[in-house]
Amino acid sequence: MEQSKRTYFENIDGLRAIAAIAVILTHLSYFIQPKSAFETLIKGVISIGGMGGKLGVIFFFILSGFLITYLLFEERKKTGEVNILKFYVRRILRIWPLYFLTLLFGFLIFPLFLGNQHEVASPLMYSLFLANFDHILNGFPTLSVLGVHWSVCVEEQFYLIWPLFFVWMKKKFLFLTGVIGLILLSQFYFSVYAKNYLGGEYHLISCFKYLCIGALIAFFAFYHLAKIHRFLSQIPKWVSFVFYLSAFLFLLLQHKLIGDASWYKIVYDLVPVTLFVYVLLDQNFSSNSLFKIGKVKLLTWLGKISYGLYLTHMIALNCIVYFMKQPSENLLLLFGSTLLLTIGFSYISYTYFERYFLSFKEKFSRI
16 A cells, blocks of 8 residues: 655755765864964864764754654654654665665775774674764774674664564554653763763663654654644744854853863753754744744755765775875865765765665565
């Protein structure tokens, strides 16, 4: 039986692009060796105070939790149930092809150019989507082309669990209390345990709160959309502007304002999560937004290939660095060529590789 077309949130692609760009620029900023206050400022801005990579990943998690949960709600409303097998197959067809292609490059191809250097990360752990736990056990991989894969693994672990939780928690009250309970459990685990060992923030339980926060937004958006519309319509545009500006400035200056206070390491994500929740609601459900990111066609296009941007940008960066003698002395060339090569890789991957598997995903969804 053919299902009706699923909801499409026209601004989410642009948000994905911004998250991916934040991660890419942060990794590029590592090559800036400031010799003046101006260069220090530039490095701080493009890396959002050195936190851009982490913020981009948190945003990806919240987006994923929101979109997956909303679509599951929609599927259950239209068909009366959630087809778990179809869910898993759709995720496999979307995530696995490019993921394993980049693993092939990271473990087999790139090391050929580095002589005796080799990747110490575990191919088995990465192949089983356990790269985040490999980080916890062994630290970051020697060859940084695989450094970003941990977050994809966290999402895959979430996708494995989430439809089962969704089916078990059929009643709205059970679902709501269950999600809130998981958020609190995740934060408790990170506060008490994860901060005390290397890489604890990469643990699935530590990251679960972000995905569940996205799910919580989906719950209220699906069941209480009119109230959300009414609430957002009452927020003046100048208030949104002040909130966005204040949050960005705080993220930019947080280390200078707070320093290395141990308590802040536990709650550092409070401001960005609040910001991201508001962004998601404002962009998708407000009729009084300052600006809709979907109007920027370039960002929308980049958002469609953002999975490739995220997984291939370190490959592009390492390729450029390999052929440049002094990358830190040619920053404009490094930045420009890395961005262009990343977009090129992502476009080719999406157009000639990923879309082949996505066509099966669409056909399978209609069965």
